[in-house]
Amino acid sequence: MAQIFFTKSGRRPSAFATLGLVILFLATTTLAGAGPILGYFQQTSGVPEEVFLWRLKLLDLVTMLLLGGSAVTLIGILHGRFSSRVRTSWRGFLAVVLAVAVAVPLWYFEQVRSNTAPLHDVTTDLADPPYFRKLEERSYDTGTPTSMMGGRLDLNYKQLHQAAYSEFSPLELTTSPEQTLNAVQRVVERLGWTVENVSQQYGQLEASYLSTLFQLRSNIVIRVRSVDTSTKTLLDIRAVSLLGTSDYGINARLLREFLSEIQKELPQAPS
Numbered sequence: 513m514a515q516i517f518f519t520k521s522g523r524r525p526s527a528f529a530t531l532g533l534v535i536l537f538l539a540t541t542t543l544a545g546a547g548p549i550l551g552y553f554q555q556t557s558g559v560p561e562e563v564f565l566w567r568l569k570l571l572d573l574v575t576m577l578l579l580g581g582s583a584v585t586l587i588g589i590l591h592g593r594f595s596s597r598v599r600t601s602w603r604g605f606l607a608v609v610l611a612v613a614v615a616v617p618l619w620y621f622e623q624v625r626s627n628t629a630p631l632h633d634v635t636t637d638l639a640d641p642p643y644f645r646k647l648e649e650r651s652y653d654t655g656t657p658t659s660m661m662g663g664r665l666d667l668n669y670k671q672l673h674q675a676a677y678s679e680f681s682p683l684e685l686t687t688s689p690e691q692t693l694n695a696v697q698r699v700v701e702r703l704g705w706t707v708e709n710v711s712q713q714y715g716q717l718e719a720s721y722l723s724t725l726f727q728l729r730s731n732i733v734i735r736v737r738s739v740d741t742s743t744k745t746l747l748d749i750r751a752v753s754l755l756g757t758s759d760y761g762i763n764a765r766l767l768r769e770f771l772s773e774i775q776k777e778l779p780q781a782p783s
Contacts, residue, residue: 523597529588529604535581536610539574543614546570551727554755564755567726575618582611617725621760628761629676631669632662635750636680636767638670642735642750646709647718650731650752662757677764683747683771684739686779689715692736692745699773705732705766721751723762729754730763734770747774 546567554563585607592600633650635641641664643649653659660666685692693710696717700707705719708731715736722729732751739746749770751763 523599525601525603526588526592526595526598528584528591529600529607532581532583532585532588533603533607533610535577535584536607536614539577539581539614540610542570542577543574543617546574547617547725548727551725554727555722555729560755571618571621574614578611578614578618581607582615585611621726624760625758628758628764629672630662630758631672631676632753632756632759632763633664633669633750634673634677634680634752634759634763634767635748636682636771637748637750638673640748642716642733642748644718644731644733645711645714645716647720647731647733650754658757662759663752680764680767680771683774684780685745685747686743687745689736689738689745692747692778693717695774695777696734696736696747699770699777700732700734703769703773721762721766726760728756728760728762730759730766732766732770 550563550567550570554560554567557563585604588607589600589604592598592604650663652663652665654665662672663669666672687695690712693712693715697707697710700717700719705721707717707719709716709718711717717734719732719734720729721732730751730753732749734747734749736745736747738744749767751759751766753759753763
């Protein structure tokens with residue numbers, strides 16, 4: 513490794529290695545902008561849809577910069593390795609580090625995007641999902657079919673949901689609705705979600721979640737109600753992304769995490 517990057521100290525650095533470093537530095541800063549920086553601005557701006565679309569376009573730009581910068585860096589490494597007049601120097605080494613730092617989150621994002629269902633509304637009860645009372649339901653432009661894709665107004669919604677998330681169903685518990693709702697609040701707080709509203713009257717808790725890297729917000733509603741003459745309590749949960757056609761698997765993960773934790777706290781009714 514040292515022979516490739518740090519020999520030939522008396523010769524000038526390869527211009528290709530320098531150019532590759534510049535391009536990959538731009539890729540890194542653009543990725544940071546598309547991720548947490550613009551993600552924070554998206555939460556506070558009055559035009560979150562527009563900011564979100566710009567972030568997706570920036571991710572496409574990051575991919576092009578990554579490919580271009582990596583190709584130029586490779587040329588620079590070969591140039592510095594085999595030329596008698598130039599060296600690769602630390603510039604090539606740093607460019608490789610930046611390429612890896614950019615490629616890993618991009619690869620992860622692409623894997624998630626290509627392997628998750630194009631849905632942004634996930635629930636345990638398709639027939640009778642819980643609805644928000646304090647937090648607003650997601651609004652759709654009903655004149656634009658693409659705006660409705662992945663949500664409840666999508667004609668293929670139930671079919672896609674059943675195919676992707678057949679594992680989700682209402683949870684039957686032996687505790688009272690009041691005990692269940694108290695346990696729900698404890699679990700939600702333990703998971704780090706923000707509790708927005710708790711209503712014993714309606715047997716509901718509403719919460720919000722903000723993903724760490726891309727700052728994508730999901731609203732969550734959890735409903736508890738008695739069934740079978742109060743001998744059992746039925747629990748349902750629903751998570752909805754506020755932006756985008758797909759939730760990139762975030763909402764399904766939130767449901768799995770919550771259901772796993774609540775079943776550790778409360779006894780389930782015998783099936």
